[in-house]
Amino acid sequence: MSSSFQSISGQSLGSLDQLKAQASRDPKGSVRETAKQFESLFMQEVMKSMRASTLSSGMLDNNATQLGTEMLDTQFAGKLTGLPGGLSDAITRQLQRQMGVQDLSPENIKKNSQTTLAQALPALATKGIPNHVQGFIQKHDAAARAASAATGIPASFMVAQAAHESGWGKREITGADGSKSYNVFGIKATPGWTGKTVDVQTTEVINGQAHKVTAKFRAYGSYDEAFKDYAKVISSNERYAKVVAQAQNGNAAGFARGLQQAGYATDPAYAEKLAKVISTTQRVQSTLA
Template structure:
């Protein structure tokens, strides 16, 4: 099993074991499930701490990232199940959910997001489909905004969600304004001379003649993620240099074609941007099918 799937703290064998234990001893199974959820939460906390600053792109590689993930998982495990910890509170909530008369849904637990209740696929089921928790959460959180902007602009929600995921590392790399507020910039759109709104200054990596360089740049800041989706659609549909990418997207052509035209138009300086974005689009489509 890969590191992303293992980070969920659930695999198919563990799920079957937990189900068998629930049949024999519901109380013990509830306690174990609470520990699993706490482990997931602590692992996500470690990931967000790691993502507090944007990656430089100079020293990171696949092996170093794997080592970091394994170390984070060890920390998360060591912090799980402590007396008076989060698992105790989760256990109480799970016990309440098992009480007679407790309303349930066929889709599983509910996630509160911006006042809206959204059905979420059960965590073990997502794990069996190799869907990392942070990926599912990102798509669930921003899916409605992407679909709303699709109705306005004609740009596919899948493409927009995927590009937002690629630019932010599935929401883990967040820009901050000077006062520490979330910039809600999901697409890495810079604040040019014509931008009169809020800005966030971020140290990022730009490719100059194919070589990565660290630079400090100003990026646009928004009041909400929805505003970021809307401004992204406005940028693409209102600029002639992105006309081919927009046409490809609206016609429902392949992710590879859309990403290729977007890079050709100069959206990003990374020479591998098109191939990376196409892969994330395909992942986004797969995850949404798993969540359906």
């Protein structure tokens, strides 16, 4: 189905200049028209796929009957397009969010239409993001933004680090009784920690060799507490000063290397792995609401 989606996005982008022109005259209408065009093309592809999966008689099939069938499918697709609560409504909301224009004023549309429609349509057509990845980013977005305001570290960097440490939420640290610690950053309980802890078996790389050890990790009452504590640990510890500076400059690779050099983790490939997850997170966030 991916080739069909690429075909859809290609045809939609072909009329982008017309949509841009309309955007200056009727902002809301231009976004709605874009969504309807996309839905219509999508429905035509669905009809085509249904026809292809149905055996034809072959007796009366010719170019004329094929053309008639295609015209009929186009009519059906047109009648199924633009219905209340349908696909075009969802696409309209997505385009508005992709464009970053909430009030859809003519001035803002003119400013954003040069690039955002071209970016939004392919994103809609090729967005094959696993549900658990979307869910993880959306779940922690607010907490990450609050921590970002306190530290200057981009929220995407923190969400990515939490994703890497917890395997996108699939390997969260839990107590022996199965209770949640909400510790998505893998922060250990240092001697000065007075909160709750959980004992967990983990892998540490010592002198180039991987060893299984049992360590104490911090436990929180919520994910918000975890992000707040992470922000405090990173911003108040002198050894992470360069890490914060790299993050505030938007240097994802430098941020990842700095964490490894500062001893945040013993995995010798930690920086490389984290940088990749940051890239993935930023790419996903660009296509999510």
